[in-house]
Amino acid sequence: MNAEKIPDIIIGRLPIYLRALQRMSEKGMKTTSSQELGEHVGISAAQIRKDISQFGEFGKQGTGYSIPFLIDKLRDILKVNRMWDVVIVGAGDMGHALARYPDFANRGFRVCMIFDLDRAKVGQRVGDLTIEDVAKLVECVREAKIKVGMVTVPASSAQEVTDKLVQAGVKAILNYAPTSVNAPSNVHVQHIDPANHLQRMTYYLE
Amino acid sequence: MNAEKIPDIIIGRLPIYLRALQRMSEKGMKTTSSQELGEHVGISAAQIRKDISQFGEFGKQGTGYSIPFLIDKLRDILKVNRMWDVVIVGAGDMGHALARYPDFANRGFRVCMIFDLDRAKVGQRVGDLTIEDVAKLVECVREAKIKVGMVTVPASSAQEVTDKLVQAGVKAILNYAPTSVNAPSNVHVQHIDPANHLQRMTYYLE
Numbered sequence: 001m002n003a004e005k006i007p008d009i010i011i012g013r014l015p016i017y018l019r020a021l022q023r024m025s026e027k028g029m030k031t032t033s034s035q036e037l038g039e040h041v042g043i044s045a046a047q048i049r050k051d052i053s054q055f056g057e058f059g060k061q062g063t064g065y066s067i068p069f070l071i072d073k074l075r076d077i078l079k080v081n082r083m084w085d086v087v088i089v090g091a092g093d094m095g096h097a098l099a100r101y102p103d104f105a106n107r108g109f110r111v112c113m114i115f116d117l118d119r120a121k122v123g124q125r126v127g128d129l130t131i132e133d134v135a136k137l138v139e140c141v142r143e144a145k146i147k148v149g150m151v152t153v154p155a156s157s158a159q160e161v162t163d164k165l166v167q168a169g170v171k172a173i174l175n176y177a178p179t180s181v182n183a184p185s186n187v188h189v190q191h192i193d194p195a196n197h198l199q200r201m202t203y204y205l206e
Numbered sequence: 207m208n209a210e211k212i213p214d215i216i217i218g219r220l221p222i223y224l225r226a227l228q229r230m231s232e233k234g235m236k237t238t239s240s241q242e243l244g245e246h247v248g249i250s251a252a253q254i255r256k257d258i259s260q261f262g263e264f265g266k267q268g269t270g271y272s273i274p275f276l277i278d279k280l281r282d283i284l285k286v287n288r289m290w291d292v293v294i295v296g297a298g299d300m301g302h303a304l305a306r307y308p309d310f311a312n313r314g315f316r317v318c319m320i321f322d323l324d325r326a327k328v329g330q331r332v333g334d335l336t337i338e339d340v341a342k343l344v345e346c347v348r349e350a351k352i353k354v355g356m357v358t359v360p361a362s363s364a365q366e367v368t369d370k371l372v373q374a375g376v377k378a379i380l381n382y383a384p385t386s387v388n389a390p391s392n393v394h395v396q397h398i399d400p401a402n403h404l405q406r407m408t409y410y411l412e
Contacts, residue, residue: 008406009215015405019386079408086404093306097299098400102361103384107401108408147411148404155308172407174400178309180225188407192398194304194380195313198292198354199221200214201378201394202285202314205353 010051011078016041017048018074022106025067033064080108087141087170089161090152091116091124091131094176098150099126109148113140117157134161141168148172155179162189216257217284222247223254224280228312231273239270286314293347293376295367296358297322297330297337300382304356305332315354319346323363340367347374354378361385368395 020040024032034045034052041048052058052065058073059065075081086109088095099111114126115134122133132140141149149170153161158177165173166187175181175191183189226246230238240251240258247254258264258271264279265271281287292315294301305317320332321340328339338346347355355376359367364383371379378394381387389395 011409012406014409015399015402018405019399019402023386077409078405079411080405084404084408093299093303097303097358100299101384101400103399103401107405109401109404148408150400152303171411172404174403174407178307188410190403190407192400192403193221193225193309194307194356194398195309195315196221196225197380197396197398198290198315198378199224199284199286199313200218201380201396202290202354203217203220203283204394205285205377 006054010054013043013047013051014074014078016043017052018071018078018080019107021067021071021074025071030067031064032067032070034059037065075108078108082108084109084148085112085144085146086110086148086150087112087137087146087165088114088150088152089116089134089137089165090154090177091118091121091126092152094152095150096126098152098176099129113144113146117153117161134164137161137164138168141165141170146170148174150174150176151181152176212260216260219249219253219257220280220284222249223258224277224284224286225313227273227277227280231277236273237270238273238276240265243271281314284314288314290315290354291318291350291352292316292354292356293318293343293352293371294320294356294358295322295340295343295371296360296363296383297324297327297332298358300358301356302332304358304382305335319350319352323359323367340370343367343370344374347371347376352376354380356380356382357387358382 034048038045038048055077058070088098088111091114099114114129115132115137117134121131124131149165151158151161155178158179158181162181162183166183172188175189180191240254244251244254261283264276294304294317297320305320320335321338321343323340327337330337355371357364357367361384364385364387368387368389372389372393381395381397386397
């Protein structure tokens, strides 16, 4: 396995396979085939076999894939065979929704801090968390060695907040703000933009 | 131009180009190059030229792309040279965040209805909208000929709500529920799953 050489487009499909396999496992299934997995995720069996074979020989001709084995391997590859602490910046509607997102725990993530720029919100509770002042962000996040962040602030503060996360040592940022942000090349940023996702679908509409 | 043949992966990049071009235009820029656009979106100049050339000869050797012209072309291709009415189902934190998302109007979308399953929420206001009873969804959405929907309900109701949207004639669904949903093959569904997006980044972390 040569991690450096695997195209990002393949990495992007692995979480989709992992989630589908976890669902199958919850239903008590023990084995699956690339055909069956493909039907669950809407990706061709050939593509799935090709993607998975990048990491080794995990399936057997005729018997298919062991679901628990493939889950372990994918969790290992994606580095979610551990818990990642996550910080949220922005305690608005989106921040609340993400802080309460029920599907993080069994996918390798735990939201452990939430910050806001609005002093009026500081001290309020979001589930088990207390909203902290963004002025403390760099110190707290650095001390807790948090590497994963989600940005849910308005467009006007998104870059400032991103800079603070980078300064604090965060290396992976999921940006829900309605603007793109810049970060150094060693920090991974993904932008969730509902308009982009909708436009990709309207292309196909009549 | 043969729309049938363009790979979906290319279609998925067009909204990213369009957004970047709109930003450039807002700053008063009139022309750009594939190199410059590439730096904005983090995609190689060669890839951008290849993607755009699928739809015609929109750039000129030496002078690059006219930003207003390329914006018009991309809006035309993505069918966002018009306003799409959008329905939201689920008036929780995520539904509120999306109903108030400030970047829809200039990207071709207008949230015009929001429904909830909780009768206690019905009649409450979200910005300019009134939360409606999901029992009225099929009738209202069909009558208004809405083709685009966003699902922000809990996992347990996501499939039921998706079925109602499909029944009402919706053809493009952005699913924010923490579960995948099934729809007929003529309905486009995209699943926004923050855990998937985070896992794609943890792969690269040490």
